[in-house]
Amino acid sequence: MSTPSLLTSQWLGEQKRRQRQLLVIANPMAAPNPIPMLFAKAPIRDYVKVYQGTPFENLAPLGPWLVRIDVSTMAALSALLQSPEHHWGWVASAEQLDMNEVVAHWQARMLIHYEDQRALYRFQDNRVISRHLKALDKEQIPLLLGPLCSALCWDSKQWISVDNPSPGTYPEPFDTPWLQVPPAAEQSAAAQKATLETWLWENHLDATQQLLTRESLATWLQVQLDKADSWDWSRQKQVHFLLEHQLNTDLANLPAWAPRAEEDPDAHFVRAQQEILLANKGALA
Incomplete structure (x- = not known):
């Protein structure tokens, strides 16, 4: 203070x-x-x-x-x-x-x-x-x-x-x-987090509220962004897919998320997306 x-x-x-x-x-x-x-x-x-x-x-x-x-x-x-x-x-x-x-x-x-x-x-x-x-x-x-x-x-x-x-x-x-004002580097990261938090509340309200009963949204989001960064998933589609399906506790820890040695970032995303969506479909059946 x-x-x-x-x-x-x-x-x-x-x-x-x-x-x-x-x-x-x-x-x-x-x-x-x-x-x-x-x-x-x-x-x-x-x-x-x-x-x-x-x-x-x-x-x-x-x-x-x-x-x-x-x-x-x-x-x-x-x-x-x-x-x-x-x-x-x-x-x-x-x-x-x-x-x-x-x-x-x-x-x-x-x-x-x-x-x-x-x-x-x-x-x-x-x-x-x-x-x-x-x-x-x-x-x-x-x-x-x-x-x-x-x-x-x-x-x-x-x-x-x-x-x-x-x-x-x-x-x-x-x-x-x-x-048109370019963001400062440190504010660019903060702005990205704020935008993603808003996206979560807007598109996945119930799941985000459930998450808050378990942990801080800011902490959870940083963990997910660290994953995306380590996997070189930088496109919005990739980040949104990661966040949406990491909110689901039945899907969050599936082995399908892990990259394989022979995969580049795009191949990793395509394969993981297919396997996660298939697992989600099975969970909903």
Whole structure:
């Protein structure tokens, strides 16, 4: 736990001087989850789960939460600011905070489409949003922050603040220059894990919930990614197959997974896929 920096105090003071309202964009997939702490520290009354009312509603508890901060809830924000290394999310301000407007803004930006794939934009992760805000030109910032006037976030090393030169509503269609920002190497690995965690929750909800009764999702996922790396299974199809069928305890330890001496990575995958699917078919019969 650390002491909030001079920048955080200055930023909060400036927002108060301008009579702006505060908002926490919370990341429930952080460890520890900031949501229980927020509710334990203060009487939180105004909050929204961004995925609520979208096709990803089943992920709403794990997706971004927007939590209004007022005088009665400043204690909760102060507690968060003491632990930026937990990557609990970030703080923003608005002239007149309209939660519906802010939710609509982020719902319009939450889904990323590329080639034949899609992913959820993890704007609630301070490492992601800080990198994107720092990389954008001044005139591009309003496209990302929309109605928010200013942002305060931890970039893994220090606090940064970014002002929005033109707060407002920017409906679709809009440019997404932040998606062109290349990830840092360490953040690329973290982003991959976050994307795969979201994929598991979205596509294998029951099995993922059962897994959590046995072990940590993060620990389990790292073990699977280490396997994929050692087998040189780098394509999405290969990784998804591995994760889906490792969730099944009847299939997870079958000898068919092990590579054979004469197999290259592609031959290994084709053979293992056939044998695992056959075993799964037999288990379901």
